[in-house]
Amino acid sequence: MGLFSNQFANVVEWEEYRDDVIFWKWTNREIKKDSKLIIKPGQDAIFLYNGAVEGIFTESGNYTIDSQIIPFLSTLKGFKFGFNSGLRAEVLFVNTKEFTCNWGTSSPIRLQAPGLPGGLPVRSNGKFSFKIDDYNVLIEKVAGIKQQFTVDDIRDRIRGILDGLLMKWITKVGGDVFNLMANSVDIAKGIKEDLDMELLGIGLTITDFRISEFTYPENIQKRADQAAEYSMIGDMNRFQQVNMVDSMARGGRTGTAGSNATDMANAMVGMQMGMAMAGQMAGAMNQMNNAATQTAGTGTAPKFCPNCGQPTNGAKFCGNCGTKLI
Template identity: 30%
Template sequence: MTIPFVEIIESVPPDPDLLMWKFPDEDKEIKNGAVLTVRESQSVLFLNEGRVADVFTAGKYTLDTANIPILTRLKGWKYGFQSPYKADIYFFNTHQFVNLKWGTPAPVLMRDSSFGQVRIRAFGAYNIRIVDVVKFFREYAGTFPQLGIRELEWQLRDFIAPKFAEALARANISVVDVAGNLTALNEKIQPLIQPYFSDFGLEVTRFTISNATLPEEVLRHFDKVSGMNMVTDMNKFTQFSLANAMDKDNNAIGNAAQQAMAMGILLNQVQSVPPPAEPGPPPEDVTTRLGKLKHLFEAGLINQAEYTAKKEALLKLL
Protein backbone atom coordinates (compact mmCIF):
# COMPACT_ATOMS: atom_id res chain seq x y z
CA MET A 1 0.00 0.00 0.00
CA THR A 2 1.42 3.35 -1.04
CA ILE A 3 1.14 6.12 1.54
CA PRO A 4 0.43 9.52 -0.07
CA PHE A 5 2.83 12.30 0.81
CA VAL A 6 2.70 16.07 0.53
CA GLU A 7 5.73 17.16 -1.50
CA ILE A 8 4.75 20.71 -2.53
CA ILE A 9 3.16 23.14 -0.10
CA GLU A 10 1.84 26.39 -1.53
CA SER A 11 -1.50 28.13 -1.64
CA VAL A 12 -3.16 31.10 -3.24
CA PRO A 13 -5.90 32.59 -1.05
CA PRO A 14 -9.28 31.32 -2.25
CA ASP A 15 -10.77 34.65 -1.16
CA PRO A 16 -8.90 38.00 -1.00
CA ASP A 17 -10.75 38.83 2.23
CA LEU A 18 -9.31 35.83 4.08
CA LEU A 19 -6.98 36.50 6.99
CA MET A 20 -6.15 32.84 7.57
CA TRP A 21 -6.93 29.48 5.95
CA LYS A 22 -5.79 25.92 6.56
CA PHE A 23 -3.75 24.15 3.90
CA PRO A 24 -5.94 21.32 2.48
CA ASP A 25 -3.61 18.37 3.17
CA GLU A 26 -6.47 15.83 3.55
CA ASP A 27 -4.60 14.22 6.44
CA LYS A 28 -1.55 13.41 4.30
CA GLU A 29 1.92 13.13 5.72
CA ILE A 30 4.61 15.63 4.71
CA LYS A 31 7.53 14.06 2.91
CA ASN A 32 11.05 14.80 4.09
CA GLY A 33 12.49 17.37 1.70
CA ALA A 34 9.12 18.76 0.70
CA VAL A 35 9.16 22.25 -0.82
CA LEU A 36 7.26 25.10 0.82
CA THR A 37 6.59 28.29 -1.17
CA VAL A 38 5.41 31.38 0.68
CA ARG A 39 4.43 34.35 -1.46
CA GLU A 40 4.88 38.02 -0.68
CA SER A 41 2.26 39.28 1.81
CA GLN A 42 1.91 35.73 3.18
CA SER A 43 3.10 33.87 6.24
CA VAL A 44 2.79 30.15 7.03
CA LEU A 45 2.46 28.57 10.46
CA PHE A 46 3.15 24.90 11.23
CA LEU A 47 1.26 23.33 14.11
CA ASN A 48 2.43 20.01 15.52
CA GLU A 49 0.41 18.13 18.12
CA GLY A 50 -1.39 21.34 19.08
CA ARG A 51 1.78 23.40 19.47
CA VAL A 52 3.23 26.08 17.20
CA ALA A 53 6.27 24.55 15.51
CA ASP A 54 7.51 27.33 13.20
CA VAL A 55 6.54 30.32 11.11
CA PHE A 56 7.74 31.03 7.57
CA THR A 57 7.68 34.36 5.76
CA ALA A 58 7.99 35.00 2.00
CA GLY A 59 10.43 32.65 0.27
CA LYS A 60 11.03 29.06 -0.90
CA TYR A 61 12.00 26.44 1.69
CA THR A 62 13.13 22.81 1.60
CA LEU A 63 11.76 21.16 4.74
CA ASP A 64 14.61 19.22 6.24
CA THR A 65 16.48 19.14 9.53
CA ALA A 66 19.19 21.60 8.47
CA ASN A 67 16.71 24.30 7.51
CA ILE A 68 14.22 23.96 10.36
CA PRO A 69 16.00 23.38 13.68
CA ILE A 70 12.97 24.41 15.75
CA LEU A 71 10.90 21.55 14.39
CA THR A 72 13.50 18.97 15.43
CA ARG A 73 13.10 19.89 19.11
CA LEU A 74 9.41 19.02 19.14
CA LYS A 75 8.04 15.53 19.64
CA GLY A 76 6.69 15.29 16.11
CA TRP A 77 10.21 15.68 14.65
CA LYS A 78 12.06 13.15 16.83
CA TYR A 79 13.17 11.25 13.74
CA GLY A 80 14.90 14.31 12.33
CA PHE A 81 12.89 14.15 9.08
CA GLN A 82 14.22 10.71 8.28
CA SER A 83 10.61 9.60 7.89
CA PRO A 84 7.42 11.42 6.90
CA TYR A 85 5.78 13.65 9.50
CA LYS A 86 2.40 15.26 10.07
CA ALA A 87 1.58 18.91 10.76
CA ASP A 88 -1.32 21.30 10.46
CA ILE A 89 -0.38 24.10 8.09
CA TYR A 90 -2.03 27.53 8.16
CA PHE A 91 -1.56 30.31 5.61
CA PHE A 92 -2.00 33.98 6.58
CA ASN A 93 -2.50 37.09 4.48
CA THR A 94 -0.24 39.77 5.98
CA HIS A 95 -1.06 42.61 3.60
CA GLN A 96 -3.10 45.59 4.75
CA PHE A 97 -6.85 45.24 5.02
CA VAL A 98 -8.20 48.70 4.35
CA ASN A 99 -11.33 50.77 4.97
CA LEU A 100 -12.70 48.68 7.80
CA LYS A 101 -15.59 50.43 9.52
CA TRP A 102 -16.06 51.31 13.17
CA GLY A 103 -18.58 53.37 15.11
CA THR A 104 -20.04 54.06 18.53
CA PRO A 105 -23.42 52.30 18.81
CA ALA A 106 -24.21 54.46 21.85
CA PRO A 107 -22.96 57.98 22.68
CA VAL A 108 -19.52 58.14 24.29
CA LEU A 109 -19.20 60.25 27.43
CA MET A 110 -16.32 62.72 27.50
CA ARG A 111 -15.38 65.47 29.94
CA ASP A 112 -14.85 69.05 28.82
CA SER A 113 -13.66 72.05 30.81
CA SER A 114 -16.27 74.33 29.24
CA PHE A 115 -19.32 72.07 28.94
CA GLY A 116 -18.72 69.50 31.66
CA GLN A 117 -19.79 66.02 30.57
CA VAL A 118 -20.68 65.75 26.90
CA ARG A 119 -22.00 62.74 24.98
CA ILE A 120 -20.76 62.35 21.44
CA ARG A 121 -21.14 59.81 18.65
CA ALA A 122 -18.34 59.03 16.24
CA PHE A 123 -17.64 56.74 13.32
CA GLY A 124 -14.85 56.22 10.82
CA ALA A 125 -12.52 53.70 9.21
CA TYR A 126 -9.20 51.98 9.90
CA ASN A 127 -6.58 49.80 8.19
CA ILE A 128 -4.91 46.81 9.85
CA ARG A 129 -2.52 43.97 9.10
CA ILE A 130 -1.16 40.94 10.93
CA VAL A 131 2.34 41.57 12.26
CA ASP A 132 2.63 38.72 14.77
CA VAL A 133 1.25 35.51 13.28
CA VAL A 134 1.80 33.40 16.40
CA LYS A 135 0.07 35.88 18.70
CA PHE A 136 -2.80 36.33 16.25
CA PHE A 137 -3.23 32.55 16.03
CA ARG A 138 -3.09 32.02 19.77
CA GLU A 139 -5.12 35.02 20.90
CA TYR A 140 -7.76 35.15 18.22
CA ALA A 141 -7.80 32.81 15.25
CA GLY A 142 -7.50 29.52 17.13
CA THR A 143 -7.90 26.46 14.94
CA PHE A 144 -10.67 27.64 12.65
CA PRO A 145 -10.26 26.21 9.15
CA GLN A 146 -10.45 29.76 7.82
CA LEU A 147 -11.08 33.26 9.07
CA GLY A 148 -12.25 36.27 7.03
CA ILE A 149 -11.64 39.96 7.59
CA ARG A 150 -15.38 40.66 7.74
CA GLU A 151 -15.77 38.35 10.73
CA LEU A 152 -12.94 40.17 12.47
CA GLU A 153 -14.35 43.57 11.50
CA TRP A 154 -17.73 42.80 13.04
CA GLN A 155 -16.17 41.64 16.28
CA LEU A 156 -13.78 44.59 16.45
CA ARG A 157 -16.62 47.09 16.13
CA ASP A 158 -17.86 46.30 19.62
CA PHE A 159 -14.25 46.25 20.80
CA ILE A 160 -13.19 49.61 19.33
CA ALA A 161 -16.06 51.73 20.70
CA PRO A 162 -15.16 51.41 24.43
CA LYS A 163 -11.46 51.60 23.65
CA PHE A 164 -12.10 54.79 21.69
CA ALA A 165 -13.88 56.23 24.73
CA GLU A 166 -10.94 55.31 26.97
CA ALA A 167 -8.44 56.80 24.54
CA LEU A 168 -10.53 59.96 24.21
CA ALA A 169 -10.52 60.41 27.98
CA ARG A 170 -6.76 59.79 28.23
CA ALA A 171 -6.00 62.21 25.42
CA ASN A 172 -7.71 65.04 27.34
CA ILE A 173 -9.14 66.43 24.12
CA SER A 174 -11.62 69.29 24.30
CA VAL A 175 -14.95 69.36 22.52
CA VAL A 176 -13.55 72.14 20.34
CA ASP A 177 -10.89 69.78 18.99
CA VAL A 178 -13.45 67.06 18.31
CA ALA A 179 -15.71 69.39 16.37
CA GLY A 180 -13.16 71.46 14.54
CA ASN A 181 -10.02 69.46 13.92
CA LEU A 182 -10.56 65.78 13.20
CA THR A 183 -7.11 65.47 11.61
CA ALA A 184 -5.37 66.38 14.86
CA LEU A 185 -7.72 64.09 16.77
CA ASN A 186 -6.84 61.16 14.48
CA GLU A 187 -3.14 61.66 15.20
CA LYS A 188 -3.77 61.64 18.95
CA ILE A 189 -6.14 58.67 19.00
CA GLN A 190 -4.26 56.22 16.76
CA PRO A 191 -1.26 55.61 19.10
CA LEU A 192 -3.66 55.21 22.03
CA ILE A 193 -5.74 52.62 20.16
CA GLN A 194 -2.73 50.62 18.94
CA PRO A 195 -1.91 48.79 22.23
CA TYR A 196 -5.32 47.12 22.22
CA PHE A 197 -4.72 45.76 18.71
CA SER A 198 -1.17 44.69 19.58
CA ASP A 199 -2.65 42.22 22.06
CA PHE A 200 -4.00 40.33 19.03
CA GLY A 201 -0.86 40.59 16.92
CA LEU A 202 -2.37 43.33 14.73
CA GLU A 203 -1.06 46.71 13.66
CA VAL A 204 -3.30 49.70 12.99
CA THR A 205 -1.71 51.36 9.99
CA ARG A 206 -4.38 54.04 9.82
CA PHE A 207 -7.20 55.11 12.12
CA THR A 208 -9.64 57.76 10.96
CA ILE A 209 -12.55 59.54 12.59
CA SER A 210 -14.75 60.48 9.67
CA ASN A 211 -17.34 62.34 11.69
CA ALA A 212 -18.17 63.22 15.27
CA THR A 213 -21.72 64.21 16.22
CA LEU A 214 -22.05 66.59 19.15
CA PRO A 215 -25.15 67.41 21.23
CA GLU A 216 -27.46 70.11 19.86
CA GLU A 217 -26.72 72.57 22.66
CA VAL A 218 -22.98 72.39 21.92
CA LEU A 219 -23.59 72.87 18.18
CA ARG A 220 -25.74 75.94 18.88
CA HIS A 221 -22.95 77.39 21.00
CA PHE A 222 -20.44 76.88 18.17
CA ASP A 223 -22.83 78.54 15.71
CA LYS A 224 -23.06 81.62 17.93
CA VAL A 225 -19.30 81.81 18.44
CA SER A 226 -18.66 81.41 14.71
CA GLY A 227 -21.19 84.14 13.94
CA MET A 228 -19.63 86.54 16.43
CA ASN A 229 -16.17 85.92 14.98
CA MET A 230 -17.44 87.16 11.61
CA VAL A 231 -18.95 90.38 13.04
CA THR A 232 -17.04 93.56 12.11
CA ASP A 233 -19.80 96.16 12.60
CA MET A 234 -21.68 95.73 15.89
CA ASN A 235 -24.39 98.26 14.92
CA LYS A 236 -25.21 96.34 11.76
CA PHE A 237 -25.07 93.05 13.68
CA THR A 238 -27.57 94.40 16.24
CA GLN A 239 -29.90 95.57 13.49
CA PHE A 240 -29.60 92.22 11.72
CA SER A 241 -30.31 90.29 14.94
CA LEU A 242 -33.36 92.43 15.69
CA ALA A 243 -34.67 91.97 12.17
CA ASN A 244 -34.32 88.19 12.49
CA ALA A 245 -36.04 88.21 15.86
CA MET A 246 -38.93 90.30 14.53
CA ASP A 247 -39.65 87.72 11.86
CA LYS A 248 -40.50 85.12 14.49
CA ASP A 249 -44.01 84.93 15.96
CA ASN A 250 -44.57 84.83 19.72
CA ASN A 251 -40.98 85.72 20.35
CA ALA A 252 -40.22 87.89 23.39
CA ILE A 253 -37.18 89.45 21.76
CA GLY A 254 -39.08 90.03 18.54
CA ASN A 255 -42.03 91.63 20.37
CA ALA A 256 -39.71 93.90 22.31
CA ALA A 257 -37.89 94.82 19.12
CA GLN A 258 -41.16 95.68 17.39
CA GLN A 259 -42.25 97.84 20.33
CA ALA A 260 -38.89 99.58 20.37
CA MET A 261 -39.10 100.20 16.64
CA ALA A 262 -42.63 101.62 17.00
CA MET A 263 -41.47 103.95 19.76
CA GLY A 264 -38.54 105.00 17.61
CA ILE A 265 -40.80 105.76 14.64
CA LEU A 266 -43.13 107.81 16.85
CA LEU A 267 -40.19 109.69 18.31
CA ASN A 268 -38.85 110.43 14.85
CA GLN A 269 -42.27 111.72 13.77
CA VAL A 270 -42.46 114.03 16.80
CA GLN A 271 -38.93 115.26 16.20
CA SER A 272 -39.66 115.89 12.51
CA VAL A 273 -42.53 118.35 13.29
CA PRO A 274 -41.05 121.92 13.12
CA PRO A 275 -41.48 124.02 16.27
CA PRO A 276 -44.12 126.77 16.12
CA ALA A 277 -42.85 130.13 14.95
CA GLU A 278 -42.36 132.82 17.58
CA PRO A 279 -45.04 135.57 17.45
CA GLY A 280 -43.93 138.67 15.54
CA PRO A 281 -45.17 142.24 15.65
CA PRO A 282 -48.87 142.69 14.83
CA PRO A 283 -49.52 143.40 11.15
CA GLU A 284 -50.18 147.04 10.11
CA ASP A 285 -53.72 148.02 9.09
CA VAL A 286 -54.53 148.89 5.44
CA THR A 287 -55.00 152.61 6.12
CA THR A 288 -51.52 152.97 7.56
CA ARG A 289 -50.00 151.06 4.64
CA LEU A 290 -51.87 153.34 2.15
CA GLY A 291 -50.45 156.39 3.87
CA LYS A 292 -46.90 155.04 3.59
CA LEU A 293 -47.46 154.17 -0.07
CA LYS A 294 -48.60 157.78 -0.84
CA HIS A 295 -45.57 159.18 0.97
CA LEU A 296 -43.27 157.06 -1.23
CA PHE A 297 -45.04 158.31 -4.41
CA GLU A 298 -44.84 161.97 -3.38
CA ALA A 299 -41.18 161.58 -2.52
CA GLY A 300 -40.58 160.28 -6.07
CA LEU A 301 -39.39 156.86 -4.89
CA ILE A 302 -42.04 155.06 -7.00
CA ASN A 303 -43.70 156.06 -10.27
CA GLN A 304 -47.35 156.50 -11.05
CA ALA A 305 -47.87 152.96 -12.36
CA GLU A 306 -46.31 151.33 -9.30
CA TYR A 307 -48.30 153.56 -6.98
CA THR A 308 -51.58 152.76 -8.71
CA ALA A 309 -50.96 148.96 -8.72
CA LYS A 310 -49.99 148.79 -5.03
CA LYS A 311 -52.89 151.02 -4.06
CA GLU A 312 -55.41 148.74 -5.82
CA ALA A 313 -53.94 145.69 -4.10
CA LEU A 314 -54.26 147.26 -0.67
CA LEU A 315 -57.81 148.43 -1.33
CA LYS A 316 -58.83 144.83 -2.06
CA LEU A 317 -57.88 143.93 1.51
CA LEU A 318 -60.52 146.23 2.97
Protein backbone atom coordinates in the same frame (compact mmCIF):
# COMPACT_ATOMS: atom_id res chain seq x y z
CA MET B 1 -0.36 2.29 -1.84
CA GLY B 2 -3.50 3.21 -3.75
CA LEU B 3 -5.65 2.61 -0.67
CA PHE B 4 -4.00 5.51 1.14
CA SER B 5 -3.11 7.92 -1.65
CA ASN B 6 -6.26 10.01 -1.30
CA GLN B 7 -5.49 10.67 2.38
CA PHE B 8 -2.12 12.24 1.61
CA ALA B 9 -1.43 15.71 0.23
CA ASN B 10 0.78 16.30 -2.76
CA VAL B 11 0.74 20.10 -2.36
CA VAL B 12 0.49 22.23 0.76
CA GLU B 13 -0.62 25.75 -0.12
CA TRP B 14 -3.13 28.46 0.82
CA GLU B 15 -6.27 27.23 -0.91
CA GLU B 16 -9.03 29.63 -1.94
CA TYR B 17 -6.99 32.67 -0.97
CA ARG B 18 -8.93 35.83 -0.08
CA ASP B 19 -7.42 39.28 0.27
CA ASP B 20 -9.38 40.03 3.45
CA VAL B 21 -8.17 36.92 5.33
CA ILE B 22 -5.43 37.52 7.92
CA PHE B 23 -4.47 33.86 8.29
CA TRP B 24 -5.68 30.48 7.02
CA LYS B 25 -4.81 27.08 8.48
CA TRP B 26 -4.02 24.02 6.35
CA THR B 27 -4.99 21.07 8.55
CA ASN B 28 -6.60 17.63 9.01
CA ARG B 29 -4.52 15.92 6.31
CA GLU B 30 -1.22 14.02 6.18
CA ILE B 31 1.74 15.24 4.17
CA LYS B 32 3.35 12.51 2.06
CA LYS B 33 6.93 12.15 0.87
CA ASP B 34 8.00 14.45 -2.01
CA SER B 35 5.02 16.76 -1.47
CA LYS B 36 5.49 20.46 -2.15
CA LEU B 37 5.03 23.55 0.01
CA ILE B 38 4.03 26.62 -2.01
CA ILE B 39 4.49 30.04 -0.41
CA LYS B 40 3.21 32.94 -2.51
CA PRO B 41 4.44 36.55 -2.29
CA GLY B 42 2.94 38.33 0.69
CA GLN B 43 2.59 35.09 2.67
CA ASP B 44 4.53 33.41 5.48
CA ALA B 45 4.12 29.70 6.31
CA ILE B 46 4.30 28.45 9.93
CA PHE B 47 4.63 24.70 10.54
CA LEU B 48 2.77 23.51 13.63
CA TYR B 49 3.14 20.06 15.19
CA ASN B 50 1.05 19.08 18.21
CA GLY B 51 0.09 22.73 18.57
CA ALA B 52 3.69 23.97 18.84
CA VAL B 53 5.58 26.12 16.32
CA GLU B 54 8.16 24.01 14.46
CA GLY B 55 9.40 26.53 11.93
CA ILE B 56 8.55 29.80 10.22
CA PHE B 57 9.24 30.24 6.49
CA THR B 58 9.13 33.74 5.04
CA GLU B 59 10.60 33.37 1.54
CA SER B 60 8.12 32.82 -1.28
CA GLY B 61 8.67 29.87 -3.60
CA ASN B 62 8.11 26.10 -4.10
CA TYR B 63 9.80 23.74 -1.62
CA THR B 64 10.06 19.95 -1.36
CA ILE B 65 8.90 19.30 2.19
CA ASP B 66 10.97 16.22 3.10
CA SER B 67 14.28 17.62 1.78
CA GLN B 68 13.95 21.41 2.10
CA ILE B 69 11.50 21.96 4.98
CA ILE B 70 11.75 19.11 7.49
CA PRO B 71 15.54 19.50 8.02
CA PHE B 72 14.83 22.97 9.42
CA LEU B 73 11.97 22.06 11.75
CA SER B 74 12.61 22.05 15.49
CA THR B 75 11.65 18.54 16.61
CA LEU B 76 10.96 16.86 13.26
CA LYS B 77 14.45 16.93 11.75
CA GLY B 78 14.73 13.15 11.94
CA PHE B 79 11.25 12.40 10.67
CA LYS B 80 11.29 9.62 8.08
CA PHE B 81 8.43 8.90 5.71
CA GLY B 82 7.60 5.20 5.92
CA PHE B 83 5.45 2.90 3.83
CA ASN B 84 1.86 4.17 3.72
CA SER B 85 2.65 6.77 6.40
CA GLY B 86 2.80 10.53 6.20
CA LEU B 87 3.47 13.52 8.43
CA ARG B 88 0.36 14.82 10.15
CA ALA B 89 1.01 18.48 10.77
CA GLU B 90 -0.66 21.86 10.41
CA VAL B 91 0.58 24.76 8.33
CA LEU B 92 -0.58 28.26 9.18
CA PHE B 93 -0.45 30.60 6.20
CA VAL B 94 -0.20 34.25 7.25
CA ASN B 95 -1.02 37.32 5.17
CA THR B 96 1.88 39.71 5.82
CA LYS B 97 0.38 42.83 4.25
CA GLU B 98 -0.98 45.88 6.06
CA PHE B 99 -4.78 45.83 6.14
CA THR B 100 -6.84 49.03 5.79
CA CYS B 101 -10.58 49.20 6.37
CA ASN B 102 -13.35 51.63 7.23
CA TRP B 103 -14.82 52.20 10.66
CA GLY B 104 -17.91 54.00 11.90
CA THR B 105 -19.72 54.55 15.18
CA SER B 106 -22.32 51.86 15.86
CA SER B 107 -24.68 54.46 17.35
CA PRO B 108 -24.56 58.22 18.06
CA ILE B 109 -22.44 59.20 21.05
CA ARG B 110 -23.93 61.94 23.22
CA LEU B 111 -21.66 64.80 24.20
CA GLN B 112 -22.37 67.48 26.76
CA ALA B 113 -23.38 70.70 25.01
CA PRO B 114 -24.84 74.05 26.13
CA GLY B 115 -28.64 74.05 26.05
CA LEU B 116 -28.93 70.29 25.49
CA PRO B 117 -29.54 68.46 28.79
CA GLY B 118 -29.73 65.13 26.95
CA GLY B 119 -26.44 65.73 25.16
CA LEU B 120 -25.53 66.40 21.53
CA PRO B 121 -25.76 63.21 19.37
CA VAL B 122 -22.66 62.86 17.19
CA ARG B 123 -21.55 60.19 14.72
CA SER B 124 -18.09 59.71 13.26
CA ASN B 125 -16.27 57.58 10.68
CA GLY B 126 -12.85 57.08 9.15
CA LYS B 127 -10.20 54.45 8.35
CA PHE B 128 -7.74 52.37 10.32
CA SER B 129 -4.83 50.11 9.36
CA PHE B 130 -3.27 47.12 11.12
CA LYS B 131 -0.94 44.20 10.57
CA ILE B 132 0.38 41.12 12.38
CA ASP B 133 2.94 41.95 15.05
CA ASP B 134 3.68 38.72 16.98
CA TYR B 135 3.13 35.25 15.49
CA ASN B 136 3.44 33.43 18.81
CA VAL B 137 0.75 35.55 20.48
CA LEU B 138 -1.50 35.25 17.42
CA ILE B 139 -1.21 31.46 17.49
CA GLU B 140 -1.76 31.23 21.24
CA LYS B 141 -4.75 33.58 21.39
CA VAL B 142 -6.49 33.07 18.03
CA ALA B 143 -5.04 30.56 15.57
CA GLY B 144 -5.14 27.73 18.07
CA ILE B 145 -8.94 27.70 17.96
CA LYS B 146 -9.79 29.22 14.56
CA GLN B 147 -9.42 27.92 11.04
CA GLN B 148 -9.13 31.43 9.63
CA PHE B 149 -9.26 35.04 10.81
CA THR B 150 -10.63 37.91 8.70
CA VAL B 151 -10.71 41.70 8.60
CA ASP B 152 -14.39 41.57 9.59
CA ASP B 153 -13.39 39.80 12.81
CA ILE B 154 -11.10 42.71 13.67
CA ARG B 155 -13.70 45.30 12.65
CA ASP B 156 -16.27 43.66 14.94
CA ARG B 157 -13.77 43.57 17.79
CA ILE B 158 -12.97 47.27 17.39
CA ARG B 159 -16.60 48.30 16.94
CA GLY B 160 -17.37 47.01 20.42
CA ILE B 161 -15.00 49.49 22.10
CA LEU B 162 -14.70 52.36 19.62
CA ASP B 163 -17.71 54.39 20.79
CA GLY B 164 -16.33 54.45 24.33
CA LEU B 165 -12.86 55.47 23.13
CA LEU B 166 -14.33 58.32 21.07
CA MET B 167 -16.19 59.61 24.11
CA LYS B 168 -13.04 59.28 26.24
CA TRP B 169 -10.71 61.17 23.90
CA ILE B 170 -13.19 63.86 22.81
CA THR B 171 -13.70 64.66 26.49
CA LYS B 172 -9.99 64.43 27.27
CA VAL B 173 -8.84 66.63 24.39
CA GLY B 174 -11.64 69.14 24.94
CA GLY B 175 -12.59 71.95 22.56
CA ASP B 176 -15.75 73.06 20.81
CA VAL B 177 -18.24 70.19 20.48
CA PHE B 178 -19.67 71.91 17.39
CA ASN B 179 -16.27 71.80 15.65
CA LEU B 180 -14.70 68.50 16.65
CA MET B 181 -12.67 68.25 13.44
CA ALA B 182 -10.44 71.04 14.78
CA ASN B 183 -9.08 68.51 17.30
CA SER B 184 -9.50 65.37 15.19
CA VAL B 185 -5.74 64.69 14.92
CA ASP B 186 -5.26 64.64 18.70
CA ILE B 187 -8.42 62.59 19.22
CA ALA B 188 -7.32 60.05 16.60
CA LYS B 189 -3.83 59.80 18.13
CA GLY B 190 -5.26 58.91 21.53
CA ILE B 191 -7.67 56.33 20.07
CA LYS B 192 -4.83 54.74 18.07
CA GLU B 193 -2.78 54.22 21.23
CA ASP B 194 -5.66 52.56 23.07
CA LEU B 195 -6.63 50.36 20.11
CA ASP B 196 -3.02 49.30 19.69
CA MET B 197 -2.91 48.11 23.30
CA GLU B 198 -6.10 46.15 22.69
CA LEU B 199 -4.87 44.40 19.53
CA LEU B 200 -1.38 43.67 20.85
CA GLY B 201 -3.14 41.19 23.12
CA ILE B 202 -3.91 39.02 20.08
CA GLY B 203 -0.65 39.59 18.20
CA LEU B 204 -1.73 42.50 15.96
CA THR B 205 -0.77 46.18 15.93
CA ILE B 206 -2.57 49.34 14.78
CA THR B 207 -0.40 51.18 12.25
CA ASP B 208 -2.75 54.08 11.51
CA PHE B 209 -6.07 55.51 12.69
CA ARG B 210 -7.82 58.46 11.05
CA ILE B 211 -11.05 60.38 11.53
CA SER B 212 -12.71 61.46 8.28
CA GLU B 213 -15.61 63.44 9.74
CA PHE B 214 -17.95 64.10 12.62
CA THR B 215 -21.62 64.39 11.70
CA TYR B 216 -24.51 65.96 13.58
CA PRO B 217 -28.27 65.45 13.12
CA GLU B 218 -29.51 67.32 10.07
CA ASN B 219 -31.90 69.54 12.04
CA ILE B 220 -29.16 70.62 14.46
CA GLN B 221 -26.72 71.25 11.61
CA LYS B 222 -29.35 73.44 9.97
CA ARG B 223 -29.75 75.43 13.15
CA ALA B 224 -26.00 75.85 13.36
CA ASP B 225 -25.96 77.30 9.84
CA GLN B 226 -28.77 79.69 10.76
CA ALA B 227 -26.87 80.72 13.86
CA ALA B 228 -23.88 81.65 11.74
CA GLU B 229 -26.06 83.73 9.42
CA TYR B 230 -27.74 85.67 12.23
CA SER B 231 -24.49 86.21 14.10
CA MET B 232 -23.07 87.93 11.03
CA ILE B 233 -25.74 90.65 11.27
CA GLY B 234 -25.51 90.70 15.06
CA ASP B 235 -29.30 90.69 15.59
CA MET B 236 -29.68 88.20 18.46
CA ASN B 237 -33.17 89.42 19.38
CA ARG B 238 -34.39 88.75 15.83
CA PHE B 239 -32.63 85.35 15.85
CA GLN B 240 -34.43 84.27 19.01
CA GLN B 241 -37.77 85.54 17.70
CA VAL B 242 -37.41 83.65 14.42
CA ASN B 243 -36.47 80.44 16.20
CA MET B 244 -39.45 80.69 18.54
CA VAL B 245 -41.83 81.30 15.61
CA ASP B 246 -40.34 78.38 13.64
CA SER B 247 -40.60 76.09 16.63
CA MET B 248 -44.25 77.02 17.27
CA ALA B 249 -45.11 76.50 13.58
CA ARG B 250 -43.59 73.03 13.50
CA GLY B 251 -45.21 72.14 16.78
CA GLY B 252 -48.60 73.16 15.37
CA ARG B 253 -48.15 70.80 12.43
CA THR B 254 -47.03 67.77 14.41
CA GLY B 255 -49.03 68.29 17.55
CA THR B 256 -46.61 66.16 19.62
CA ALA B 257 -44.83 67.14 22.77
CA GLY B 258 -41.71 65.22 21.75
CA SER B 259 -41.27 67.18 18.53
CA ASN B 260 -41.80 70.49 20.37
CA ALA B 261 -39.07 69.55 22.82
CA THR B 262 -36.72 68.64 19.99
CA ASP B 263 -37.40 71.90 18.16
CA MET B 264 -36.78 73.93 21.28
CA ALA B 265 -33.53 72.03 21.90
CA ASN B 266 -32.44 72.74 18.35
CA ALA B 267 -33.26 76.41 18.77
CA MET B 268 -31.24 76.55 21.98
CA VAL B 269 -28.26 75.02 20.21
CA GLY B 270 -28.53 77.60 17.45
CA MET B 271 -28.80 80.48 19.92
CA GLN B 272 -25.78 79.25 21.86
CA MET B 273 -23.68 79.05 18.73
CA GLY B 274 -24.89 82.38 17.35
CA MET B 275 -24.33 84.19 20.63
CA ALA B 276 -20.82 82.80 20.86
CA MET B 277 -19.96 83.98 17.35
CA ALA B 278 -21.59 87.36 17.92
CA GLY B 279 -19.59 87.74 21.13
CA GLN B 280 -16.37 87.22 19.21
CA MET B 281 -17.37 89.84 16.66
CA ALA B 282 -18.38 92.29 19.37
CA GLY B 283 -15.05 91.77 21.08
CA ALA B 284 -13.21 92.61 17.87
CA MET B 285 -15.26 95.80 17.41
CA ASN B 286 -14.58 96.81 21.02
CA GLN B 287 -10.86 96.41 20.44
CA MET B 288 -11.04 98.70 17.41
CA ASN B 289 -13.11 101.28 19.32
CA ASN B 290 -10.75 101.18 22.29
CA ALA B 291 -7.78 101.70 19.99
CA ALA B 292 -9.53 104.68 18.41
CA THR B 293 -10.45 106.17 21.81
CA GLN B 294 -6.92 105.80 23.12
CA THR B 295 -5.48 107.80 20.19
CA ALA B 296 -8.20 110.49 20.12
CA GLY B 297 -7.11 113.87 21.52
CA THR B 298 -3.41 113.20 21.13
CA GLY B 299 -3.06 115.20 17.90
CA THR B 300 -2.70 112.01 15.91
CA ALA B 301 -5.49 110.50 13.84
CA PRO B 302 -6.66 107.07 15.14
CA LYS B 303 -6.25 104.04 12.88
CA PHE B 304 -10.02 103.46 12.78
CA CYS B 305 -12.96 105.86 12.90
CA PRO B 306 -14.53 105.68 16.41
CA ASN B 307 -17.97 106.19 14.82
CA CYS B 308 -18.08 103.69 11.94
CA GLY B 309 -14.86 101.68 12.25
CA GLN B 310 -13.56 102.67 8.78
CA PRO B 311 -9.71 102.77 8.44
CA THR B 312 -8.60 106.45 8.58
CA ASN B 313 -5.21 106.22 6.87
CA GLY B 314 -4.04 109.21 8.93
CA ALA B 315 -6.77 111.63 7.70
CA LYS B 316 -8.27 114.35 9.91
CA PHE B 317 -11.82 113.47 8.91
CA CYS B 318 -13.37 110.04 8.27
CA GLY B 319 -13.83 109.50 4.52
CA ASN B 320 -16.87 107.29 5.20
CA CYS B 321 -19.00 109.19 7.73
CA GLY B 322 -17.23 112.61 8.00
CA THR B 323 -16.47 112.36 11.73
CA LYS B 324 -13.68 114.65 12.87
CA LEU B 325 -10.72 112.53 13.94
CA ILE B 326 -8.23 115.09 15.38
